[in-house]
Amino acid sequence: MTYPRTTPGAPLAGALLALLALLPLLALSAGPAVAEEPPRPKVTLSKSEGGKGGEITVSGSGWQPGALLMLLVCGQAAPGTGVIGGTNSCANTDGRAATVDARGAFTQKLPVAEPPTPCPCVIHVVGVTGRQDAVDTEFTVAGHPTAPLPEAQDGGRLAVLASARLEGSSGLLVWFGAPARREVVVTVGNLGPTPVKDPVFEVGTSHGVFAPQYEERQWRGTIEPGRRALVRLPVELAAGAHGDYQVSVRHGGKVLVEQPWGVGRPWGVTLFWVLLTVVVPAGLFRIGMAVVDRIRPPAAPAAPAARRPRAPRRPPARRRAGAPAPAPEEPTAALPWFTPESAPSENSPTTKGMS
Template sequence: MLTAVCALLLAAPMAAAAGGPTVKVSESQAGTGGSVTVSGTGWRPHTLLMMLVCGQSSPSRGVIGGTNSCANADGRAVTTDANGSFGKQLPVAEPPVPCPCVVHVATVTGASADADAAFQVAGHPVKALPPASTGGRLSMLTDTRLDGSSGLLTWFGAPPSRTLVFTIGNAGTSTLKDPVFQVGTAHGVFAPEWDEQQWHGTLAPGKKAEVKLPVELSAGAHGDYAVSLRYDGKVLAEQPWGVGRPWGVTLFWLLLCVVVPAAVFRIGMAVVDRVRPPRAGGIRHRGVPRPVFRVPHLRAAPEPTPSAAATTSTLPWFTPDSGPGATGGRLSAPHDDSSTSPTAPTAPTTPTSPTTPTTPTTKGPT
């Protein structure tokens, strides 16, 4: 009997998990400012969940407008226990779109899972849901992939962009025309932000087509992101995306921190050089003045005046012969003119008589 009881206790949570996650609210209607207790079972153990009040939704069709139809600012996070259950109070807030409303619970990390519980916000307007699509039944044929690469501008903080590529097929019996997809991007543990994108085309029953949807992040985004694809309230695929850090922005700020102080310093020095008074006893110089060394009582030597003797081309040790038959000169030993006083008078030379013959001097070898 004890074994049977243990088996029943273990089978209950396993059956709940096999049936999928469920959500319940303590009250079906409440006004803004109040709170309701949200509980759930059948979730993965130790999983982080996000609880939101969403408009234009129903438990059968899910959140039609995505998280843009939810009161995201008043959401609450909760973690399941070891059995995959949770219970926590959620403040009641008016969603940005009319009701019908639901309490939407979805996983934040790991495999995607969500569940909804009908709820009515008292005093909030109500509007009928848009008609459900009666076209073909869309199915995913291949896994999604992200095509593209980051350019030079992305290295300097430009928004990273990729193209989400996947193949769909029409498994219904009618033609599928211009389906509207929702592409969501999530960073870390945050809930994805959904953006509606319409694929323009017609898909006949039994046919397939390749779909390309652009995906773009905010400027300067970096880190681990997840790109999700949703159609008709159901998440079809999820693709991880690792975005590198824009190191060009960091390099720009480093250069700015070096260039700006240097420019301010140069401008400040120029202003100080303009406004400071001149130095006493001299002209103000922009640079460092050259040192001038002066020896007192020292004058430069005067340049020598050219004399008449300096202009004579005759050498001091060569005496030319005089007379009518002179053909050469006589060499004499050089003598020092410094012993002769420049002021002593010179005795007149006795002229040679023209009748006295001059003995010719024998010229030696040159």
């Protein structure tokens, strides 16, 4: 009985092949590497209650470094539900801005003011640049009226399913400073379990480092769960606005889309002022000349020039038929020393010299 002959490297090659076959199984069992989540933003207050005219210190951590934040006292809000009326329920004139340092922290003093809506109230901290984080911290405004929060109209959750766009064009009047108008067109879907009926969106425009000023826009219609809808929201700038703007749309306190909008300079206004600087001086000059012509005294009439008496014309001498026409006489200039009286006559004796 004979046995097959084996080479010395065969067991090593088989082990390598088995190890290569097990590598995919080991990778699947280990699973993907879990990325470390960034810290969630937090806000703390120096005190939980204050009266109008007072001041509190707002501190935060876990925010995006270098971000610009807006701090407001808002009514009709509670932690977890957001500000129901948006910034229309906040004391916007008494708000403060804060800049996050390199460690993601900030500290800012905020005056206590009464919001335009009743409490429950919160200190609303929202990111203006960078991540659109928002944190609401419960706060009591002493002496301010209180009312229960309105019930939620629906339990739907809207999300953007396609990129937004701006539709519309500028007319001739915009070239002369009229307000520019557009429509924000966005496709949203209902990811919640209940339908969303007549949702209220907030459309705001921002220029440079300024925070957007939101205005409510209600969309008429119902979005069933799992369905989508094309939403058109009008947006308008102030008269004479030009430059680079950013249009933001949010719903339920969450920013859905941001779309840039470049508005050209109204050169028609510049042309109007240039023409005005030319036409007005010319018109004033014409009016001044007309006034001068009216108030200037009339000039005296000039005396008529004296007429010289004409010399009497002698009738031409008659000539006989066939006689040649007399040659025209050439005028001869009279010599100063010759006069007709000094000419010799036929009867005067001639002198031939002295004899």
